[in-house]
Amino acid sequence: xxxxxxxxxxxxxVLALGDVLLVSLQGELHDGMAEQLQQDITQRISTxxxxxxxxxxxxxxxVDSFLGRVLAEIASTARLLAARTVLAGxxxxxxxxxxxxxxxxxxLVTALDVDRAMELLNQxxx
Amino acid sequence: MQRSGQVxxxxxxxxxDADLAWVRQEVRxxxxxxxxxxxxxxxxxxxxxxxxxxxxxxxxGGRVEITPLDNGRSRGLRMSFIDDGPGIRDLELAMTDGxxxxxxxxxxxxxxxxxxxxxxxxxxPGRGTTVTAxxxxxxxxxxxxxx
Numbered sequence: 001x002x003x004x005x006x007x008x009x010x011x012x013x014v015l016a017l018g019d020v021l022l023v024s025l026q027g028e029l030h031d032g033m034a035e036q037l038q039q040d041i042t043q044r045i046s047t048x049x050x051x052x053x054x055x056x057x058x059x060x061x062x063v064d065s066f067l068g069r070v071l072a073e074i075a076s077t078a079r080l081l082a083a084r085t086v087l088a089g090x091x092x093x094x095x096x097x098x099x100x101x102x103x104x105x106x107x108l109v110t111a112l113d114v115d116r117a118m119e120l121l122n123q124x125x126x
Numbered sequence: 127m128q129r130s131g132q133v134x135x136x137x138x139x140x141x142x143d144a145d146l147a148w149v150r151q152e153v154r155x156x157x158x159x160x161x162x163x164x165x166x167x168x169x170x171x172x173x174x175x176x177x178x179x180x181x182x183x184x185x186x187g188g189r190v191e192i193t194p195l196d197n198g199r200s201r202g203l204r205m206s207f208i209d210d211g212p213g214i215r216d217l218e219l220a221m222t223d224g225x226x227x228x229x230x231x232x233x234x235x236x237x238x239x240x241x242x243x244x245x246x247x248x249x250x251p252g253r254g255t256t257v258t259a260x261x262x263x264x265x266x267x268x269x270x271x272x273x
Contacts, residue, residue: 031179032143066179092165093165093168097169100237101172101238101241
């Protein structure tokens with residue numbers, strides 16, 4: 001596995017681990033940053049030939065319908081570019097709130113943490 | 127920071143996505159200070175985010191008033207989202223899951239309502255909209271309409 005490479009433009013750091021992009025969301029994410037992230041990930045998948053994306057949200061204390069939609073759209077766009085997305089590390093309070101909000105993100109593959117997310121991608125990849 | 131049962135409302139502007147982040151932080155701090163548990167805090171912050179975004183996107187911006195409550199048995203938090211925008215023409219339709227005019231998922235109003243204990247909308251076409259949400263610190267599970 002190669003060394004993580006820092007991204008150039010993203011305000012949210014996007015690291016490359018082999019052919020998987022690792023994105024760690026932390027704390028407050030403004031709407032504009034979330035949309036920028038969506039573009040950055042999509043671009044990186046295409047230019048760097050990435051086959052997987054892991055989005056770590058263990059540092060996120062709230063997911064509302066806007067952020068939920070951005071996450072779902074990242075996964076959908078990645079799928080069109082032949083990459084799979086795993087959402088890792090959702091906090092229990094966030095999961096409870098999302099379900100009550102009515103946002104269950106049915107198309108998203110999830111894992112309890114980044115390690116399991118990477119395992120999931122490696123298993124189904126080769 | 128002293129936030130007792132006395133009414134000491136905080137008013138914050140809602141004019142940009144950076145303001146939404148401020149609103150979330152203020153609601154989080156206030157709810158934690160009042161003794162809301164982690165799940166309830168998360169629900170309140172999420173409801174605030176949905177409603178503040180409605181104020182921004184549909185109301186053209188406005189403000190939120192955050193007020194600590196104390197009814198003698200329990201502490202609570204009231205959030206009023208106020209705008210002078212176009213108002214909501216068909217409130218019943220706007221409260222329907224999945225209905226949207228803003229390009230979102232249509233969960234803002236209906237979803238936020240499920241996350242709090244009391245919820246009201248005061249609106250009139252051309253006269254703006256005020257959405258008020260109240261939650262109480264509680265050990266008792268909220269009623270679940272529809273189950």
